[in-house]
Amino acid sequence: xxxxxxxxxxxxxxxxxxxxxxxxxxxxxxxxxxxxxxxxxxxxxxxxxxxxxxxxxxxxxxxxxxxxxxxxxxxxxxxxxxxxxxxxxxxxxxxxxxxxxxxxxxxxxxxxxxxxxxxxxxxxxxxxxxxxxxxxxxxxxxxxxxxxxxxxxxxxxxxxxxxxxxxxxxxxxxxxxxxxxxxxxxxxxxxxxxxxxxxxxxxxxxxxxxxxxxxxxxxxxxxxxxxxxxxxxxxxxxxxxxxxxxxxxxxxxxxxxxxxxxxxxxxxxxxxxxxxxxxxxxxxxxxxxxxxxxxxxxxxxxxxxxxxxxxxxxxxxxxxxxxxxxxxxxxxxxxxxxxxxxxxxxxxxxxxxxxxxxxxxxxxxxxxxxxxxxxxxxxxxxxxxxxxxxxx
Ligand code: GLY
Numbered sequence: 001x002x003x004x005x006x007x008x009x010x011x012x013x014x015x016x017x018x019x020x021x022x023x024x025x026x027x028x029x030x031x032x033x034x035x036x037x038x039x040x041x042x043x044x045x046x047x048x049x050x051x052x053x054x055x056x057x058x059x060x061x062x063x064x065x066x067x068x069x070x071x072x073x074x075x076x077x078x079x080x081x082x083x084x085x086x087x088x089x090x091x092x093x094x095x096x097x098x099x100x101x102x103x104x105x106x107x108x109x110x111x112x113x114x115x116x117x118x119x120x121x122x123x124x125x126x127x128x129x130x131x132x133x134x135x136x137x138x139x140x141x142x143x144x145x146x147x148x149x150x151x152x153x154x155x156x157x158x159x160x161x162x163x164x165x166x167x168x169x170x171x172x173x174x175x176x177x178x179x180x181x182x183x184x185x186x187x188x189x190x191x192x193x194x195x196x197x198x199x200x201x202x203x204x205x206x207x208x209x210x211x212x213x214x215x216x217x218x219x220x221x222x223x224x225x226x227x228x229x230x231x232x233x234x235x236x237x238x239x240x241x242x243x244x245x246x247x248x249x250x251x252x253x254x255x256x257x258x259x260x261x262x263x264x265x266x267x268x269x270x271x272x273x274x275x276x277x278x279x280x281x282x283x284x285x286x287x288x289x290x291x292x293x294x295x296x297x298x299x300x301x302x303x304x305x306x307x308x309x310x311x312x313x314x315x316x317x318x319x320x321x322x323x324x325x326x327x328x329x330x331x332x333x334x335x336x337x338x339x340x341x342x343x344x345x346x347x348x349x350x351x352x353x354x355x356x357x358x359x360x361x362x363x364x365x366x367x368x369x370x371x372x373x374x375x376x377x378x379x380x381x382x383x384x385x386x387x388x389x390x391x392x
Contacts, residue, residue, distance in 0.1 A: 034343040040351045041358040042086050046094055048356040052105040055079050058364065058376040059355035066355050067371070071106050074117035077125035078381040079356075080106060084128035085384035089391075096132065103129050103138075110145040116162045118149040119181030124381060127187060139191045146188030146197045149181060157230045158203040162222075171233065172225040176212055176250045179205065179257025186264040198264070205261045209273055211235075212254070217276035218246040218297075219254040239365050245298035251281050252314035259318045262325065274322055281315060282334065290341040291316075291334055295363035295372075306373040309347060310362040312338050313382035320389035335386055342383055349375060359383055 048056065054068035055076040069076060083099035086092070103125045110122060122145040126138045152161045154172065162175045182201040189198035211232050212219050220243070224234035240247030258274040261267070281287065286297045292312045299305035316338040319331035341347065347359050357375035364371030 034348070037345070037348045037351075038343065038358070041349060042090065042095075044354060045083065045086065045356045046098065047354075050098070050101055055102075055105075056356050056377060058362075058371045058374050059353070059357055060374060061353065061360070064353065064355065071109050071121070072112055072115075074115065074120050075377055076109070077106055077121040077123070078377040080125035081128045081381050082377065082384060084125075084132055085381070085388060087132060088388050089384065099129065099132075107141055110141050110148060113148050113151050114164055116149065116152055116160050116178050116181055118145045119184040120378075123181075123184040123187070127184065142184060143188045143192045143194075146185050146192075149184065150197065150200055153200050153204070154225075157225045158207045159225065160200075160204050170222075170224045171227045173222050174208070174212075174225065175222050175238070176208070176219045176257070177253045179208060179261065180253055182257065183260050186261075201261070202265060202267075205258070205265075205267075205270060209258075209269060213273065213277070217273070217280045219250050219277065221247050221250045239367060241296040241299050241366070245296050246280075246284075247296050248293040248308045248311035249295075249314065251277060251297075252311040252318070255281065255322070256314050256318035259322045259325075263321065271325060274318070275326065278315075278319070278322060278331065282330065291338045292341055292347070292361070295366050299366075306363045306366065307361045308363040309342065309359050310364075310376055310379035310382065313342070313359075313379055313386060316386040317382045317389055320386060335390060339383075339386060339390065 051068070053070060055071065055073065056066050056079055057069045057073065057075045058067045059065065060067070080099055080102035083095050083102055087095035087099055106121055106125045109118070112118075122141060126141045129135060129138050149160065153159070154161065157172060159174045160178055160181065161172055162178050163170070163173050166173070182205060185197040185201040189195055211223050214220065220235045221237040221240050222234070223232045224236065225231065226233040236243045237245065237247060240250060254277045255274050258270045258277070262270040262274065284297050286302050287293055288303075292307045292309055294302050294305045295308040295311070296305070316335040319335045323329070323331040323335070342359055347361060349355070349357060349360055355375060357377065358380040360375050361373055362371070362376035362379035363373060364376055366372055
């Protein structure tokens with residue numbers, strides 16, 4: 001395990017968020033403690049048994065019970081992605097070996113056309129694998145998955161359908177999270193040379209740009225399109241506090257999604273939207289000082305509302321990329337501040353917790369009282385991605 005590398009990242013993060021005035025030996029002790037904490041957490045992953053049918057998704061700390069899901073769940077690809085990323089961070093082959101095995105368990109999802117979550121499932125597993133090594137089989141999986149996802153695109157509305165449930169309430173629901181699936185489509189064009197995936201992703205992004213944002217540049221969660229006149233008929237929430245509130249993870253998906261879409265298109269409208277939503281997020285009066293957002297910016301119980309580490313980690317990762325296009329230090333400072341906050345004892349899980357997760361305090365679905373203030377697999381995924389992006 002390359003502890004020196006982690007110490008370097010942590011020192012870098014610490015220096016830029018105001019701890020440089022601490023005594024050097026005290027600082028070194030602090031970094032060493034953080035590194036040992038992370039090291040312990042990484043080892044919990046290696047100790048976890050393989051299971052092709054049950055992917056760890058979250059944990060209830062009171063009971064130490066791990067919630068496991070099948071490969072069809074939108075979160076299934078993150079666990080494999082975490083192994084790939086721990087390999088990228090440490091160089092330890094044990095992580096790579098496990099990454100390959102957990103990734104293979106996802107492959108059948110390339111045929112699953114019942115959901116838009118293909119990018120989360122396939123790109124966060126097979127796509128991360130391709131960052132590590134050349135693999136022709138992985139390329140084929142990505143292209144097949146892109147073909148399957150494309151079947152959910154409606155040419156009249158020019159968007160990919162997100163969900164198939166609630167058919168009595170919604171006609172053609174599209175959620176802001178869906179921007180994240182475009183990375184798979186953009187990459188599928190790069191791999192195959194078939195430009196149809198790229199074109200479809202651009203259409204989806206343009207329609208989202210037109211309809212998903214409020215005048216203050218926050219985003220709604222769900223836009224339901226009318227299947228007769230193809231226009232938005234409802235602008236609502238499903239996982240946020242209410243239809244007019246700003247669900248933190250939704251804002252995070254928007255910032256990440258449009259920053260990523262700019263990477264592939266160089267369309268300045270996408271960059272401008274990412275910057276505008278980033279500004280909404282960073283300047284919000286309810287963003288706490290440590291940078292970890294409450295699960296929804298408009299929960300009336302703030303400051304007693306639960307946080308959502310996953311939203312903070314998604315934004316931190318996106319901001320490293322946004323910094324690379326804008327050279328605005330505000331974004332880099334936020335990412336470093338977040339790493340510093342998340343590597344404190346307040347957020348890293350204690351040694352005694354056996355579950356294969358790193359960070360506590362994510363919130364999955366507050367309205368359903370499901371996974372509130374818990375370790376969740378995608379919080380770890382975007383945290384690890386932030387560490388790697390800061391390194392690069
Ligand atoms: N894509 C589902 C979520 O963010 O909870």
